[in-house]
Amino acid sequence: MNSDSEKSDYLLLFRGADWHKDLSPDEIQKAMTTWMAWFNRLMAEGRCKGGQSLAPDSKVVSGKMKNVVDGPYAEAKESVAGYFLLSVSSLEEAAEIAKECPTLGYGTTVEVRPLLARCAASELAAQQMATADA
């Protein structure tokens, strides 16, 4: 049994763009220093494959007319502010990492989502072709 060969990808979505609202610059910097140490450790451990913060100057496309409006999509409290891509053994391990998020105490919410090994779209498209072949 080798659990190393059974890693799956999980996306951590960090929600909340206003966690720093009531903090002093010093507190904000401390939180971000802790954040970077956390991220760098996960990278060094091979449990995180990448991560990024997202800029707020964004657009949202929706509807039959493909309307374009200014984003981000959700209000500040819920909008996605960044993400980590994890490679870990289980959803539980991913959730344990999410619990270490340094800004949870300030209002950030972390959403843990498993990545599908095969894209749902390609699965459905392939099924169509298989049916057509039969």
Next chain:
Amino acid sequence: MSSTPAKTEYLLLFRGLDWHRGMTPEEIQKIMIGWMAWSDRLVAEGRSKARSSLSGGGKIISGKDRKVSDGPFAEAKEAVAGYFLLEVSGLDEAVEIARECPTVPFGATVEVRPMPAQCLASVLAAAPLERIAAMLNDRAAAQPTAHAREPAQI
């Protein structure tokens, strides 16, 4: 040396898990074949660097007490169903790609988010304290390199 214009990364977040409600299996599969052709073309053109769909489950962690509950975060109409990581010349090009999304006419929403060249957390961790408030008040302006990013390697 390269005359290639600077490229910037954008994340497309596809929102909506229920765009296919009320459709026949045949209609759904037709749209997904269109989706894969679109997605594969963007990869072949070098405009899409990564892509994935997300499973419908997951966990949500929130609050000082780090409470864990079942996900996804939003209701089906708003939940993130997948993403593309684009590398294109600007927000306009990213939005044009988003408008090609085959499930938008059926209720999916695409959120286009620029990725700063430098992660905000690392910028704030190193910034002079007196500039932190201004940087957070205008996060876009705090990322002057985001839209003038050089190609990663020449």
